[in-house]
Amino acid sequence: MTKINKNKTARSCALSLVLVLLLCFVIRLIWYTKYDVPYKNFKDSEATAVPLFIALNEKIYNEVHPPSGVKEIDKKEGVASVQHGVVLYITYKMENPDVDTVLNYYENLFLSKKWEKYKKNTNDNVYYHETSCVEVIAYKNDQNTYDLYIYHDYFNQPFSPTDKNIPFPPIGLYEFGESQYVRCPPFLDSP
Numbered sequence: 001m002t003k004i005n006k007n008k009t010a011r012s013c014a015l016s017l018v019l020v021l022l023l024c025f026v027i028r029l030i031w032y033t034k035y036d037v038p039y040k041n042f043k044d045s046e047a048t049a050v051p052l053f054i055a056l057n058e059k060i061y062n063e064v065h066p067p068s069g070v071k072e073i074d075k076k077e078g079v080a081s082v083q084h085g086v087v088l089y090i091t092y093k094m095e096n097p098d099v100d101t102v103l104n105y106y107e108n109l110f111l112s113k114k115w116e117k118y119k120k121n122t123n124d125n126v127y128y129h130e131t132s133c134v135e136v137i138a139y140k141n142d143q144n145t146y147d148l149y150i151y152h153d154y155f156n157q158p159f160s161p162t163d164k165n166i167p168f169p170p171i172g173l174y175e176f177g178e179s180q181y182v183r184c185p186p187f188l189d190s191p
Contacts (some may be wrong), residue, residue: 045161046084052159053086057150060132061088064148067105069096073145085154085182091147099138102146106136118185126185131156133184153184 054077066072074091094102103125107117110127115134118126125136131153138146154160 042161049157049159049161050086052157053152054088056132056152056157057086057088060134060150061090064109064134064150066092066148067097067102070094070102083180083182085151087182088150089147090150091145094144094146099140099146102138103136106134110134116185128185131184151182151184154181155183 057077061075070092072090073093074089076089078087078089097105106125106127110129111117113129115127115129118128118133125138127134127136133149133151133153135149135151136146137149
């Protein structure tokens with residue numbers, strides 16, 4: 001009698017193990033089709049959008065000339081691993097003008113071109129027009145340098161992929177809660 005109980009127990013355990021494995025397979029298959037595939041499609045679409053963001057940034061870069069007495073010393077595009085969008089970083093060395101002269105130059109330049117100044121706080125030197133932003137960060141230090149950041153709103157370009165088609169869990173789960181989107185004007189909330 002104990003031999004029959006042992007066989008029943010062994011069969012029950014084996015059947016339970018098979019059912020658990022089958023359930024895990026079904027859950028993984030649902031996860032793959034509902035979450036992984038849309039996320040992969042989003043990342044593929046985003047990869048094709050990066051050169052278009054770079055082109056937009058370069059267009060603004062070519063239109064915004066630094067004041068006289070300033071020399072460009074570094075220029076690079078930036079895409080963080082969990083940042084969606086592209087920022088063009090340019091560093092300039094001030095040879096003649098001081099920080100206030102540089103800040104006044106850019107303020108006059110952008111306002112004369114009908115750009116608006118982001119006024120959330122008085123220390124910000126961010127100018128925006130439609131979906132374009134330029135941020136001027138001047139340092140009062142011995143190096144006499146300042147940075148220009150040029151970027152465009154991630155969600156308001158016709159080529160921008162969005163994560164709206166990726167159902168819960170949100171895209172942040174795939175990126176460990178670190179997702180950030182380049183926004184312009186910077187006070188806009190993500191949709």
